[in-house]
Structure formats: structure tokens, C-alpha cells
Amino acid sequence: MVNEHEHHSEEENLEQENLTSNEEELDPQTEEVTDPADDLETKLADAQDKYARLLAEFENYKKRTSREKIEIIQSAGKEVIGKLLPVLDDMDRAVASMGSAQDVESVKEGVDLVNTKFRKLLEQQGLKEMDVVGQAFDSEFQEAITAIPAPNDDMKNKVIDVVEKGYLLNDKVIRFAKVVIGQ
Numbered sequence: 001m002v003n004e005h006e007h008h009s010e011e012e013n014l015e016q017e018n019l020t021s022n023e024e025e026l027d028p029q030t031e032e033v034t035d036p037a038d039d040l041e042t043k044l045a046d047a048q049d050k051y052a053r054l055l056a057e058f059e060n061y062k063k064r065t066s067r068e069k070i071e072i073i074q075s076a077g078k079e080v081i082g083k084l085l086p087v088l089d090d091m092d093r094a095v096a097s098m099g100s101a102q103d104v105e106s107v108k109e110g111v112d113l114v115n116t117k118f119r120k121l122l123e124q125q126g127l128k129e130m131d132v133v134g135q136a137f138d139s140e141f142q143e144a145i146t147a148i149p150a151p152n153d154d155m156k157n158k159v160i161d162v163v164e165k166g167y168l169l170n171d172k173v174i175r176f177a178k179v180v181i182g183q
Contacts, residue, residue, distance in 0.1 A: 087118045141173060142179045162180075
């Protein structure tokens with residue numbers, strides 16, 4: 001019987017300890033109870049801060065890429081113009097020599113050399129002249145100025161003459177060819 005009594009008193013002691021510890025947990029003076037609304041407000045503030053930082057970072061990115069795009073365009077123009085300067089120098093020499101030249105053939109030869117140099121430079125930069133005479137009319141590359149009677153049936157709806165040359169820059173039209181087509 002002593003065993004049972006000891007056993008019961010141990011159980012009572014354990015229960016008493018549990019009650020005491022539970023009371024301590026629920027006691028507002030010993031432990032702070034967190035309010036779920038405060039937790040949500042903290043999370044909302046963190047999310048808003050993160051959003052504001054991302055938005056600012058994105059705005060900075062847009063400004064930076066815009067500046068870089070302008071710099072690339074300006075530097076590309078600078079590069080092309082730098083390559084054109086020797087042609088300009090050659091043209092200046094040709095004009096200066098025309099004033100004192102006695103031989104027309106040498107002047108023609110000099111202008112032809114400058115023209116060839118200039119065209120090669122433009123080709124290196126991606127410029128291509130459209131070759132459209134005798135080709136079927138294509139409104140994607142040509143602008144019909146007028147239509148005349150075709151000299152033969154094979155030339156109907158084809159380009160008979162070019163009034164103004166068309167050009168492609170890196171396979172994109174930068175100027176449409178102005179043409180005369182046959183009817």
C-alpha cells in the first residue's frame with residue numbers, strides 16, 4: 001500500500017508542477033503574447049520596403065540602359081565619321097587640284113578613285129545598293145514613280161528605269177528605290 005500511496009503522491013506532484021508551469025506560460029507578466037496583426041504589419045512593411053527597393057533598382061536600370069543606348073549611337077556615328085575623314089581629305093585634294101589641272105582625264109581619274117574609296121567604305125559599314133533594273137516590281141523595296149508602256153511583254157510589271165537608287169543597310173531598307181515600271 002505504501003507503494004500505491006507513493007505513486008499517487010508522485011502523480012499529484014507532477015500534476016501540480018504542470019499546472020504551475022501552465023500558469024506561468026499564460027501569465028501575461030512573465031511572457032509577451034505576440035499579436036498576429038503586429039506580425040502581419042511587420043511582414044507588410046518588409047514587403048513594401050522590398051518592393052520600393054526593386055522599383056528604384058528598376059528605374060535606375062532603365063536610366064542606365066537609356067544612357068548606354070545613346071552613347072552607343074553616338075559612338076557608332078563617331079566611328080563612321082572617323083572612317084569618312086580620309087575620304088573627305090581626298091575630296092579636298094581633288095577639288096584643289098581641279099583649279100590648276102590642265103588635264104581633264106587626270107581629274108576624272110582622281111574623282112573616280114575618291115568615289116571608289118567612298119563606296120568601299122560604305123559597303124564595309126553594311127550599305128548595299130539595290131540592283132533593280134529588269135527585276136519584278138516589289139513594293140517592299142521600290143516606290144513606283146510612273147508606269148510606261150513596256151517595250152516588250154517580258155518587261156511588264158518589271159522595273160524599266162531607276163530614277164533614284166535605293167539602299168539597304170544591313171539588309172534593311174534605308175531608302176526605297178524610285179523606279180519606272182512597264183505596263
